[in-house]
Amino acid sequence: MNWLRRFASLPGVRAVLLHPPVRRRVAAVLALRFLVAARVTTTPLALLLGEVTRRGSIRTYRLREGGLPVSLQHGRDVEALFELFVRGEYEPPAPLAARLHADRVRGVLDVGANVGMFAAWASRRWPAAEITCYEPDPANTQVLRTWVHESGRPVTVVEAAASTTAGTMTFLEGLGSGSRLTTADEADRPGTTVDTVDVLPAFAAADLVKMDIEGGEWPILADPRLADCGPLVLVIEYHRVGAPSLPAGEAARRLLEGAGFTVGHVTPNHWGHGTMWAWKD
Secondary structure (H helix, E strand, O other): OHHHHHHHOOOOHHHHHOOHHHHHHHHHHHHHHHHHHHOOEOOHHHHHHHHHHOOOOEEEEEEOOOOOEEEEEOOOOHHHHHHHHOOOOOOOOHHHOOOOOOOOOOEEEEEOOOOOHHHHHHHHHOOOOEEEEEOOOHHHHHHHHHHHHHHOOOEEEEOOEEEOOOEEEEEEOOOHHHOEEOOHHHOOOOOEEEEEEEOHHHHOOOOEEEEOOOOOHHHHHHOHHHHHOOOEEEEEEEOOOOOOOOOHHHHHHHHHHHOOOEEEEEEEOOOOOEEEEEEEO
16 A cells, blocks of 8 residues: 555645545445455455455455465555565566575565565565564564464564664554654654664575665664675665655665675566666575
């Protein structure tokens, strides 16, 4: 749902989306996506009923393929289920498939873990990997820890925001997958104080890092220590928020290539954000 929040925040768009005919069409599209997402579980009707009658509650369901549990908060997180287990948002591109084979990945970092949907997907794809999740939003970590408990997988949860230093920062919480650290020009926005952790040392020991932290990626990508990381695959979502220059995709490419990464398989969207893969041999 994060893409819709971004789109709806554009000037004038909110009024259009609230126009009854448009609102009905948007609802129909989302309902179809939710129906498709529900069908990947063993109890699709229960999941859909929960979306109507249990909004705000945390529930765990099992996937048809392999019986893996996934946890979500009704009314908010089904979109993440769709993105990971239907659309395959983080499916490795073909040139990296051999490198990211199930028996070659032992350490995975989920930087910006949200409710743990990527961690669940990664635990199925790389069952022998140790997964570390970084997530500061209490509403998200509650769901994430529910999944960790239900799955029994070797997952470490770090309840802190990923950064380049250990300390505290202001965090805009309660936005689901859009929750994030404030940027320098947002100092006057109200938020909560959260702990931050320096994630760069953990990068050096990982095989794969997924990073989606709503603009918090820029200090990490600009840190000179990124160049010291050994063989590593990164898949990141880059954002306009906090970007050192625009377009944001070009800024991310420049920083990653400057740190010695090869960049490819970039998927931009219409709002200046996008996903890209980067790797070191």
